Structures are given as C-alpha cells and as structure tokens.
Amino acid sequence: MNNCRCLFVGGVTVFLFLTNASRGGDWPQWLGPRRDGHAAADTPAIEKLAPELKVVWRKKIGGGFSSPVVAGGKLVFFDENGQAEVAHLLDAKTGAEIWSAAIGDVYKDEWGAGPRSTPAMDGEGVFVQTCKGEFRCLDLANGRVVWGVSFERDFGAKFLGSRPSEGGAVQRGNNGSSLLDEEAIIVPVGATNGATLVCFSKGNGRVLWKAGNDEMAYSSPVAATLAGVKQIVALTADHLMGVEREHGTILWRVPFRTEARRHAATPVIFGDTVIVNSHTFGLAGTKIVREGGIIRAVPLWTNQELKINLSTPVRVGDYLYGQGPGQTYFCADAGTGQTKWQAPWFGAKGTENSSTIALGKNLLALTDIGELVLLAAQPDHYTELSRVQVCGKNWNFPACADGRIYVRDARELICYDLRP
Secondary structure, three states, X not given: OOOEEEEEEOOEEEEEEOOOOOOOOOEOOOOOOOOOOEOOOOOOOOOOOOOOOEEEEEEEOOOOOOOOEEEOOEEEEEEEOOOEEEEEEEEXXXXXXXXEEEEXXXXXXXXXXXXXXXXXXXXXXXXXXXXXXXXXXXXXXXXXXXXXXEHHHHHXXXXXXXXXXXXXXXXXXXXXXXXXXXXEEEEEEEEOOOEEEEEEEOOOOOEEEXXXXXXOXXXXXEEEEEOOEEEEEEEOOOEEEEEEOOOOOEEEEEEOOOOOOOOOOOOEEEOOEEEEEEOOOEEEEEEEEEEOOEEEEEEEEEEOOOOOOOOOOEEEOOEEEEEOOOOOEEEEEOOOOOEEEEEOOOOOOOOOOXXXXXXXXXXXXXXXXXXXXXXXXXXXXOOEEEEEEOOOOOOOOOEXXXXXXXXXXXXXXXXXXXXX
C-alpha cells in the first residue's frame, strides 16, 4: 500500500500520494499491477482448475462493463442502480461493503446500462469515471470526493449519446480507463481542443499537461519507455500516438482510422514496438525509433488475418496470446506479427470476447459466456488444461490477487479461490 500524507491548505485537505508501488498481490488498475495483463510475480501458480472452484463470497450488483480492482485487502467495483453510476468499496476477503458513492447519472444503450471504465486505486485514493465523463478522486477511507472534473464542463468534450451508427466515446461512453503513473494520473478525456489526454496531479487534481486534438474511442493509455524516452501511448478514435510523459509534448502520431472509430484494445509494448489491434485492420506493430534527435513511428508489420474485435492480447516473452476473430484463440509472434496458431471454437458459438491474464507459465482466459479457461502459454500449439463455468454473460475483465480471482457479470460479483 502506498504512503499518503495530508496537508491542510486554506481549510482544504490535500492528499499527497508519495509512491506508485502496490503490494505484490494487488490488482489496482486496468490490466493489473503493470498494466500488461500479468498477475503479480508472487501470485501462486495454477496447474489445474478444480471442476467446481471454491466460492469465497458472492454479492448481487448492478449492471456495467467496468472491472473490479483490488489493493491492500480492499476491492473497488463500479455499477449502476437505475439512476446513477455508483462506486463501492468492499473488504476483499469477505465481500462486506464499507461504503458506496454515487458519481453521476447512469448511461444506457442497446448493449446495457452502467459504467464501462475500470477504477484505479493508489495510496489513499480511488479514481472513477462515468460513461458521461464525470471523473472523481475519492477518499479510500470514506468515499468522499477529494477532487473531480467534468470532461464536458472543464474541457469541452461533448457527450452526444447513442446514435444509430457506431462511434467513439462521444457517442458510446467514456470507456477508456485512467492510468496511474508516479504522482500523476493520465485520463483519456477526448476533447478535440487540445485535451485528448489530460495529466492530473493525483493529490489535488491540478492539471499538469494536456495533449492532442483527437476524440477518444474505448482504448486505455499505457506508459512505456520507447526509443529511450518515457511516454504515454494512446490509441485514439483515429490515431496511435506517443506523448512525452513529463511535459505532454506529442512525440509521434500515426493514423489508424476505421469506419466505426471504436478502437477498444489497449496498446501492447514489445521493446520499442507498439502493438494494437482492431476488427478492421487486424493486428499491427509500429516501431518507435530515434533518428538525429527526432523520434519517429515506423510501420513494422500488419497481420490482417487477426481482426480482433474487443480483446487486448497479453504478451508472454516473444509471443502474444488472446481472443482471435470469431470463436478462436490465437498465438502470434510479437516481433513479426506472424500467426503461430489459431484454435477454432475456443468459445461457444457467439463468443466475441475473452479476457486473458498471464499467470506464470499459464494463461487464465475468461470468456464472455462466463467460462474460465486455463491454458499453457506455448507458442507451438494450443494446450487447454481445464475449463469451468464461473459467471454469466460478461465483457468484464477479472481481477487476480492473492490466489483469488474476482469475476463479475451484470448481476453478481464473485470471489473464487484458485488455490487447490
């Protein structure tokens, strides 16, 4: 758990978050402790799933595609109650609720109601974002608002709501998840007037920098050191771009335009290469190079066979693993993009999405029909070790912490013990 100190300035409590380290077993933000889909190194190895996993606790919840996060023995999840999108803090061991806080009006379209952005936990703060672009830092102790912004009021990012055609965040909700990085939190605001990304001080919400003129889609930014420079990498509705972390200078920007403008996957980093995927262009690698002091993005490879709709692959060593087109599961070479194998009918007919966690030498994949599948991370062939039903229909990434997995659908949040 991070250290936190409080200062009283002009009668206002200001939180100073001192570090960004989380406990080894935590899953504090989207895609886990390192934002790469890997469980912490000290997570117990899983060789086989029991035919019926042990239920530690289960809790009825509201709708939403937001995922749970876990840190320091506490769990945060985000759902809806018919009127509002609501953040909840639970005791991770027992499922007992400690507090709940309504954040903003509920959003609903034909896919369902409720929040789609995953919260983040750091120090004594909880960071949550509604579909309509209300962002809040909450006090972990009691759920009270420490600071907050509105994407529309404070940055001019219009939210139009659903339209008959597909669209980015402006039409389908602010689904991208904020990124914790040292003293800052980087938020995908999606304002076209210079605030595609906004970097805030975690403690008091002061704007440290703004960058970009793109709308956001549903993708979440990541931090990476590429060509020797630390930067924030984001897949917007129309571009892939790298922003210098300290000052917010755009270093490079390349077009990735699709008709629907709904890029959903999070960028994957492999050395100096950024890998992204879409249902339109497939799987693509872009190499970031430095030439004469200038940083450029160079298209490296494209695999149009792997037109992945929603899922973010996980990289294990030199290979990528994840949900492929249709009901397939795939492995690809991260250096060349070449498909190593594709397993047909990985999921039941109609399966479009799965969420993959790297757990040592194995993979845990939660399908959108609620099956948890244990696979070997092997580049030469598909090896399924075990499979068990754990929840209902979902597009929610699970959290894996301290030998437990936390899964949710539109009705329940369930904690299972993965250990034999």
